[in-house]
Amino acid sequence: MPVIARLTTLLLLCLSFAAQAEKLRIVTEPWAPYVYEENGKILGLDYETTAIVFKRLGIDVEWQLLPWKRCLAMLEQGLADGALDIFHSDERDALLLYPSEPLSDVEFVMFYANARPHPFRTLDELDGLTVGTSPGYLYSQAFRESSRFKRETAPTHEANFGKLQLGRIDLLITDRRVGRHVLKALQLGDQITENPLVVSRQSQYLAVRRKAGMDLLVQRFGAELKRFKHEPAYAELSARYGAGSSANVAPRDTVPR
Missing domain, CATH: 3.40.190.10 (Periplasmic binding protein-like II)
Structure with missing residues (x-):
């Protein structure tokens, strides 16, 4: 044109x-x-x-x-x-x-409760664990189809961190900055740890x-x-x-x- x-x-x-x-x-x-x-x-x-x-x-x-x-x-x-x-x-x-x-650009990482630590270096290390996710998010094929761990959604990021604190899930996945913001707002920074591995960038x-x-x-x-x-x-x-x-x-x- x-x-x-x-x-x-x-x-x-x-x-x-x-x-x-x-x-x-x-x-x-x-x-x-x-x-x-x-x-x-x-x-x-x-x-x-x-x-x-x-x-x-x-x-x-x-x-x-x-x-x-x-x-x-x-x-x-x-x-x-x-x-x-x-x-x-x-x-x-x-x-x-x-x-x-x-x-x-966002960086997706996982978080775990200090009372139940689950540090990892690859997704293959998550055997038998339950990972908190967000509804409507289209996760990668590797994450979505892995049979090593379960995926469980929550309506909000705050709800996911609450479930993590209570031990209802073992890990949750979200953007690094989003996770840090929620932890600060909920005053959970001393109870939950960010796993250093960046699962993906997008x-x-x-x-x-x-x-x-x-x-x-x-x-x-x-x-x-x-x-x-x-x-x-x-x-x-x-x-x-x-x-x-x-x-x-x-x-x-x-x-x-």
């Missing part, structure tokens, strides 16, 4: 939102410190980054924080225009468009449903996001929410959200 035609289509898309007083409806699950609600205000590294980018693009957004399975259902049913902090998977390509630039995105004009919006979003991530304001935002990483990674075990 010629450049002028592409720009015209994007302009018409933006004007359409304004003229119809419509907003992009973006759904996501509370996933602190990437996105969460506190005292009636939505906060978080990826939420605030996305809000800044959309503001620069002149796009109004309606946000909804819901359980992840409901977020996915709303996308499939056309009740939401996009999702924040969704991982890329081939099976979602028919439904969703992803920018070239990810919002952030990039998370702002993805939108495939429909007219969205491909150009995604391109513009990715370009503006990339620019913003090179600015001091993004570095300050990232530092505020504890960006960090580890080099100890288990290969070939991705965990799409």
Whole structure:
């Protein structure tokens, strides 16, 4: 498509939102410190980054924080225009468009109770154990199909850590920063330990449903996001929410959200 035609289509898309007083409806699950609600205000590294980018693009957004399975259902049913902090998977390509630039990278690790320690270096060491998971998350084939351990879901990350503390599960898997945030909020840092092995790393995105004009919006979003991530304001935002990483990674075990 010629450049002028592409720009015209994007302009018409933006004007359409304004003229119809419509907003992009973006759904996501509370996933602190990437996105969460506190005292009636939505906060978080990826939420605030996305809000800044959309503001620069002149796009109004309606946000909804819901359980992840409901977020996915709303996308499939056309009740939401996009999702924040969704991982890329081939099976979602028919439904969703992803920018070239990810919002952030997550590191999935496991946690265990100090009273019942289960340190490990590979998934093969988890014979007979029960691992807490989150509903609606599409885990890797290796994790999902392993017969060495059981998987048990809980409705929230807080519930999973409560089950771990009470001995109802042996381990739980979640993002490193999410786990640390929950432990701090629940004041369980002295009772639960983070296993150092990174089970997987994965990039998370702002993805939108495939429909007219969205491909150009995604391109513009990715370009503006990339620019913003090179600015001091993004570095300050990232530092505020504890960006960090580890080099100890288990290969070939991705965990799409």
